[in-house]
Amino acid sequence: MSPTPAARSPLGLLRSHLGWAVGAAYLAAATVSAPGLWLRRPHTIGDGGILEVALRAPHCLLSLVLFTAGLQVPVHGLRALLTRPTALLTGLVLHLLAPLLIIPGVAFALHRTPDSDGGSGLIAAMILIVSMPVAAGATVWTSRGEADQPTTVGLVLVSTIVGPLTIPVTMTALCPLLRGGYAEALAGAARTAGHGFALTGVLLPCGAGILSRLVLPARPLRLLLAAAPPASLLGSLLLTYINASGVLGPFVARPEPVLMAAALVVAALVCGLSFGLGRITARVMRLDTSAGASVTLACGMNNSSASAVLVTTALPDRPHVLLPVLAYSLLQKVAAGRVVRAGAGKRARP
Numbered sequence: 573m574s575p576t577p578a579a580r581s582p583l584g585l586l587r588s589h590l591g592w593a594v595g596a597a598y599l600a601a602a603t604v605s606a607p608g609l610w611l612r613r614p615h616t617i618g619d620g621g622i623l624e625v626a627l628r629a630p631h632c633l634l635s636l637v638l639f640t641a642g643l644q645v646p647v648h649g650l651r652a653l654l655t656r657p658t659a660l661l662t663g664l665v666l667h668l669l670a671p672l673l674i675i676p677g678v679a680f681a682l683h684r685t686p687d688s689d690g691g692s693g694l695i696a697a698m699i700l701i702v703s704m705p706v707a708a709g710a711t712v713w714t715s716r717g718e719a720d721q722p723t724t725v726g727l728v729l730v731s732t733i734v735g736p737l738t739i740p741v742t743m744t745a746l747c748p749l750l751r752g753g754y755a756e757a758l759a760g761a762a763r764t765a766g767h768g769f770a771l772t773g774v775l776l777p778c779g780a781g782i783l784s785r786l787v788l789p790a791r792p793l794r795l796l797l798a799a800a801p802p803a804s805l806l807g808s809l810l811l812t813y814i815n816a817s818g819v820l821g822p823f824v825a826r827p828e829p830v831l832m833a834a835a836l837v838v839a840a841l842v843c844g845l846s847f848g849l850g851r852i853t854a855r856v857m858r859l860d861t862s863a864g865a866s867v868t869l870a871c872g873m874n875n876s877s878a879s880a881v882l883v884t885t886a887l888p889d890r891p892h893v894l895l896p897v898l899a900y901s902l903l904q905k906v907a908a909g910r911v912v913r914a915g916a917g918k919r920a921r922p
Contacts, residue, residue, distance in 0.1 A: 590709075590805075591905050597809050598898065601816030602824045608817025612884065630881045633811040635777040637877060638732075640804035641708035642781025643796060645725050653726050659863035663706075663727045663870035666853050670871050671702040671742050674845045678838065679749040687834075692754040694838045697896040699749075699758060700883055702842065703742040704875040705731035705774060709808070710866075710908065720862040727870040732778050736770040761886035769885070774878055808877060812901070815880040819894040831892060839899035847872035847907045868911050876901035 601608055611629040653660050675698060682691025706728045711721070731738075743762035747755050785793065823832070850871030854864030880897050887893055 591902065591909065593809055594812055594902050594905060597813040598816050598820060598902070601813050602820040605817040605821025605824075608814045609821065611814045612818055630811060630814055630884060631773065633807045633814070634773060634877055634881050636807040637804050637811065638708065638774060638777035639781040639784075640800040640807070641711070641728070642778035642783075643785050643800050644711070644804075645729060645782050645785065646722075647782060647786065653722055658857070659720060659723045659859055659867055660726045660730070662853065662857055662859070663723065663850075663867040664730055666850060666867060666871045667706055667727065667731055668738055668742070670846055670849055671699070672745065673849065674842060675699060675702065675746055676749060678842060678845075682838070683751075689752045689754065691834070691838070692750045692752060693890065693893055694834060694896055695749055696754045696758050696887075696890075697835075697883070697893045698838060698842050698900070699743055699746045700761065700893070701874050701876055701879040701897050701900050702846070703739050703746075704879045705735045705739075706870045707873040707875045707904070708778075708804075709905070710869040710873045720866040723863055723866040724869060727866065729778075729782075731870070732775055735774050739770045757887055757890065761882060764882070764886045769882055773881065774875070811877050811880075812898075815877075815884065815894060816898055818884060819891045819898070822891065823895070831895065835895040836899050839896045839903055843872060843900055843903045843907055847904075847911065851911075865911055869908055872907055872911075873904050874900075876904070 614626040614628050616626050675695065678698065679691070679695045682695060685691055706724075708728050710724050711728060740762040743758055747758050747762070750758055784796065788796065847868055850868035851864070853871070854867045857864075857867075859867060876897060880894060880901070883890075883893050883897060
């Protein structure tokens with residue numbers, strides 16, 4: 573079958589090679605980090621008085637990505653979930669419980685390493701990423717028809733709605749696993765998440781996109797829907813570059829191979845366990861292939877962009893915490909590709 577015109581377009585090619593695009597963003601951050609570091613800093617606009625506003629590029633880009641995700645939610649398609657909510661409820665419960673099941677075991681193993689803080693920096697990074705809602709990027713994979721699109725969209729939406737409650741609760745519950753100043757720092761991050769980040773930084777932009785889809789007239793909505801996919805993809809890649817610039821640039825200047833290896837190993841371990849738990853649960857629940865793929869994606873894919881922004885906001889003096897977050901961001905995309913390819917292969921068999 574020859575590729576469709578949409579697949580041959582620049583946007584289609586970028587979406588089909590998203591892992592390579594993210595890798596290119598990391599490479600750019602490691603080699604040309606100065607623009608990213610400049611964009612990371614707050615920039616003030618206004619006359620210095622009451623109209624003065626401090627803009628932060630990471631926050632603005634995160635809002636753009638979440639707004640476009642909400643805009644593309646086919647709300648009418650979610651009604652069918654009310655008649656068959658098993659996959660939705662399974663995915664949501666699993667997404668919320670997975671951090672409490674996986675992180676303590678990883679922390680137990682890291683506490684027995686020679687690291688002076690028992691790997692608390694790596695554990696803190698993993699807590700920050702697994703506490704986030706289901707990544708809106710999960711819908712990119714299901715939009716190709718290799719998983720249950722309404723279920724995946726519903727999981728992204730519901731996990732985002734409950735995020736202002738679940739994010740600080742999950743982070744607070746896992747704080748005792750940390751040592752030294754990391755426990756206090758993560759407790760502060762949990763308060764930041766609960767007091768505003770999850771609401772204004774995650775829920776409101778996504779909700780604004782959904783509301784826009786419901787209330788806008790047909791013509792403006794068509795224009796917005798046409799602009800949403802490239803804006804979301806390019807905004808996400810730019811956000812990845814900005815976040816990575818804060819850690820990869822300095823890391824290249826003063827490399828720490830042991831830290832890099834540890835970040836990759838821990839991120840791969842947590843990512844693999846999360847996707848594995850999702851797959852096992854789908855089989856135990858005897859979900860069909862499409863619904864099982866959606867549940868697996870919900871368990872393994874977390875909003876890494878939101879967690880990276882929260883790291884830079886709540887832990888500005890610990891940029892190395894971003895290393896495992898960036899590693900997880902890339903690995904979850906690779907794992908998601910394997911999940912949907914496996915599902916497509918099963919359906920292709922007679």
